[in-house]
Amino acid sequence: MMIELQNVSKSFTLHNQGSAVIPVMEGATLSVKPGECVGLVGASGAGKSTLMRLIYGNYLAASGSILVGGTDVAQAEPREILELRRKTLGYVSQFLRVVPRVPALDVVAEPLLSVGTPIEEAREKAAQLLTGLNIPDRLWSLSPTTFSGGEQQRVNIARGFAYDYPALLLDEPTASLDAQNRATVLGLIEGAKARGAAIVGIFHDEAAREQVCDRFVDVSGFTPRAAA
Numbered sequence: 001m002m003i004e005l006q007n008v009s010k011s012f013t014l015h016n017q018g019s020a021v022i023p024v025m026e027g028a029t030l031s032v033k034p035g036e037c038v039g040l041v042g043a044s045g046a047g048k049s050t051l052m053r054l055i056y057g058n059y060l061a062a063s064g065s066i067l068v069g070g071t072d073v074a075q076a077e078p079r080e081i082l083e084l085r086r087k088t089l090g091y092v093s094q095f096l097r098v099v100p101r102v103p104a105l106d107v108v109a110e111p112l113l114s115v116g117t118p119i120e121e122a123r124e125k126a127a128q129l130l131t132g133l134n135i136p137d138r139l140w141s142l143s144p145t146t147f148s149g150g151e152q153q154r155v156n157i158a159r160g161f162a163y164d165y166p167a168l169l170l171d172e173p174t175a176s177l178d179a180q181n182r183a184t185v186l187g188l189i190e191g192a193k194a195r196g197a198a199i200v201g202i203f204h205d206e207a208a209r210e211q212v213c214d215r216f217v218d219v220s221g222f223t224p225r226a227a228a
């Protein structure tokens with residue numbers, strides 16, 4: 001298994017409400033093999049995003065284990081999590097976190113450079129992805145700060161697919177894309193599966209999830225009874 005969660009639980013402490021502890025997840029168990037794409041489903045508020053953030057190490061689990069390529073994210077030191085994100089685990093979030101003054105081409109090439117890819121090769125791959133996602137080359141030397149929402153989203157996707165991560169988290173990767181770009185992104189996901197990536201995704205786009213997901217996990221099964 002590339003991604004393996006066992007009995008993961010999570011609660012939030014609301015410090016502005018008398019430190020009330022709200023359990024939001026209990027007994028979350030999930031395994032994803034190389035080449036497999038698992039779609040997270042369940043009603044709004046069931047915990048799909050929370051589960052993704054736990055896997056990426058943004059949230060600390062209260063208990064359980066979260067193995068990604070052999071590293072237990074639930075126990076790992078911050079340094080190990082950064083290493084995991086560099087080499088093993090990619091995350092395409094819904095929005096690009098724009099770094100001011102960095103040209104779009106370098107934003108996309110950066111994950112490749114951070115694993116030691118030669119700059120020409122990294123930029124070549126970035127250019128190929130930006131072209132495929134219809135970002136005109138006159139924009140490549142500009143910071144995405146001023147790009148439209150849709151352009152920023154496509155730069156974000158290009159960045160997420162620049163390096164071939166063995167494990168990938170996708171949060172609504174096709175949301176608000178036009179038909180042509182949506183098809184390109186679905187092709188990137190299928191390509192990642194074909195080279196053996198283990199993928200966990202949230203897709204509100206039903207046709208998209210039917211096309212790329214091998215199976216679905218309903219996170220409502222992990223909602224604590226008291227909170228349901």
Ligand SMILES: Nc1ncnc2c1ncn2[C@@H]1O[C@H](COP(=O)(O)OP(=O)(O)OP(=O)(O)O)[C@@H](O)[C@H]1O
Pocket residue numbers: 012022024042043044045046047048049050051
């Ligand atoms: N930082 C937080 N502090 C307190 N409660 C939170 C926090 N983040 C999420 N929650 C709660 O955890 C539960 C799960 O939220 P989550 O965002 O994971 O749901 P979701 O399934 O992704 O929903 P949606 O489909 O609407 O995005 C919700 O009840 C939410 O209110």
